[in-house]
Amino acid sequence: MKKLFKILGVLAGGLLLLAIGFFAFVSITWNKTFEAPYPEVSISTDSTVLARGQYLVYGPAHCATCHIDPNDFEAMSRGEKVPVAGGGEIIIPPGVFKARNLTPDVETGIGALTNEEVARVMRYGVGHDGRVIFPFMPFENMTEADLNAIISFLRSQPPVSNKIEPTQYDFLGKVVLALGMIKPIEPSSAPKKALQQEVSVVYGEYLANSVTNCVGCHSPRDLNSGEFTGPKFSGGLAFEEPLGTFTTPNLTPDPETGLLATWNEETFVKRLKGGLIHEGTPMPWSSFAMMDEVDIRAIYMYLNSLDPVKNKIEQTVALRVENPK
Ligand code: HEC
Ligand code: HEC
Incomplete structure (x- = not known):
């Protein structure tokens, strides 16, 4: 029995030292600076x-x-x-x-x-x-x-x-x-030097990936590091917000699980122009409502040109119920 306690004591001591070491490592090294052009x-x-x-x-x-x-x-x-x-x-x-x-x-x-x-x-x-x-x-x-x-x-x-x-x-x-x-x-x-603002796949791809950041939220990612962990635009990224859980829909044209399968171009334009519906969502609806129709149509055309990815999102908006008595 005594021997067992001794071993446990040594183990706990080792773990404690490791924890202190890790803590010290983090405190000393987190504040790095980087070079970039x-x-x-x-x-x-x-x-x-x-x-x-x-x-x-x-x-x-x-x-x-x-x-x-x-x-x-x-x-x-x-x-x-x-x-x-x-x-x-x-x-x-x-x-x-x-x-x-x-x-x-x-x-x-x-x-x-x-x-x-x-x-x-x-x-x-x-x-x-x-x-x-x-x-x-x-x-x-x-x-x-x-x-x-x-x-x-x-x-x-x-x-x-x-x-x-x-x-x-x-x-x-x-x-x-x-x-x-x-x-x-x-x-x-x-x-690129410049791109023509027009309804084209090229311009839509540019907006969705390099300006509006649809890709950043409508793709599976590790929220701590930002790494992409699955097919882009297939949705499923969940945001825990004070008012509830908001999960991004699949924006690829998959006929069964993609949102665009059930939305035509006019529905898409109207929804983006319509602005915020669900208070507390992280999607920047108010800014996107200020987008020109040309831009929205270009994004729609681009999303429809993507490879369909099967990824069923059950529920995009789950508001937290206060005092569920
Ligand atoms: C999703 C939210 C978000 C959007 C969109 C956004 N920013 Fe920021 N921005 C931040 C946050 C948060 C910080 C502070 C980051 C930090 O201190 O680590 C920041 C910091 C900055 C900084 C200061 C960085 C520094 O040197 O300390 C600049 C400049 C900046 N943003 C410019 C822009 C411009 C220009 C745009 C649009 C083209 C933009 N941001 C869009 C959230 C955003
Ligand atoms: C900061 C994260 C974020 C960005 C950026 C973003 N979205 Fe979203 N989006 C969400 C979330 C979360 C939801 C689910 C909650 C909701 O409907 O607001 C959503 C929902 C949607 C819906 C479904 C709305 C409905 O009524 O069912 C569409 C369509 C959509 N996004 C398209 C886009 C497009 C197109 C872009 C780029 C122009 C984009 N999103 C950029 C987070 C984002």
């Missing part, structure tokens, strides 16, 4: 370019959904161009991620950042301070024209002073960073 940016004051930038920021690229004060959300849903002065928070197990102030205010906004620093966040997921940014903004393959238009528009806005506290990582977030699970993004090829 600074993309070239060319700023314009041309009104067509600024209008394109504003359209992308509030509409398809939905920077506004995250980078505004949540109190302004209703006004934005009515189509108002409220300032992208930051304030939105993404609360997930790795931490509380605070979307920055994107107005040109020098003290609290992007006024002290260079255009190239802003572009590097979008292309490589590396912050101005060298931190790797969790993959909320996968704009690595955005065209040069669109990237320039967005930064030109951001620079043209009136500065708004609004101090945003730094992102706070929980222990899990620090573990993920210490183990190097989040890496700077690598553009898959040299970005």
Whole structure:
């Protein structure tokens, strides 16, 4: 008996040492900085370019959904161009991620950042301070024209002073960073110069993958690291939100389990233009409602061109029932 206790004691001591060692490793190594190239940016004051930038920021690229004060959300849903002065928070197990102030205010906004620093966040997921940014903004393959238009528009806005506290990582977030699970993004090829806005598969593919990020939510992924774990656009990613569980439908044209099998193009356009129905869903409906019909039709055409994937999603919206007595 005594011997057994001795062995258990040694084991427990070993585990404790391991835990302390791991804790020390994480505390020392999570706060890494990364190198990535600074993309070239060319700023314009041309009104067509600024209008394109504003359209992308509030509409398809939905920077506004995250980078505004949540109190302004209703006004934005009515189509108002409220300032992208930051304030939105993404609360997930790795931490509380605070979307920055994107107005040109020098003290609290992007006024002290260079255009190239802003572009590097979008292309490589590396912050101005060298931190790797969790993959909320996968704009690595955005065209040069669109990237320039967005930064030109951001620079043209009136500065708004609004101090945003730094992102706070929980222990899990620090573990993920210490183990190097989040890496700077690598553009898959040299970005295109520009693309024609038209109803075509090419333009739809561009929007769905490199601007609107339909792919990021409507695909199976590991939510801690962002890795894709199954066929793209086949849905099934579940978001635990304060108001309930929201699961993405399968957007591939599978005749039995794909959403598009039962939705024609007009239904699709009407639904996207219709905006938010279920309070609390993570899908940026309000921004997408500001999308031009051309863009929505291009996305529809692209989704219909995908290989069908069988993946039955039983329920997309499951609201939490309060006091189920
Ligand atoms: C899904 C939400 C979301 C969307 C969409 C989004 N952002 Fe962000 N953004 C964030 C969050 C969260 C942070 C803070 C990240 C951090 O501190 O790790 C951030 C940080 C940034 C930063 C600062 C990075 C740094 O150096 O500290 C810039 C610049 C930025 N976003 C630009 C944009 C632009 C431009 C768009 C649209 C083209 C956009 N974001 C769309 C959530 C979003
Ligand atoms: C941030 C995550 C996110 C992004 C980005 C996103 N979706 Fe969704 N989407 C969801 C979730 C979650 C649901 C299920 C809850 C709901 O209906 O709002 C959903 C539901 C849908 C539905 C079904 C709506 C219904 O009434 O049944 C369609 C259609 C859809 N998304 C299309 C798209 C398209 C097209 C894009 C890109 C332009 C896109 N989504 C981008 C998360 C996202």
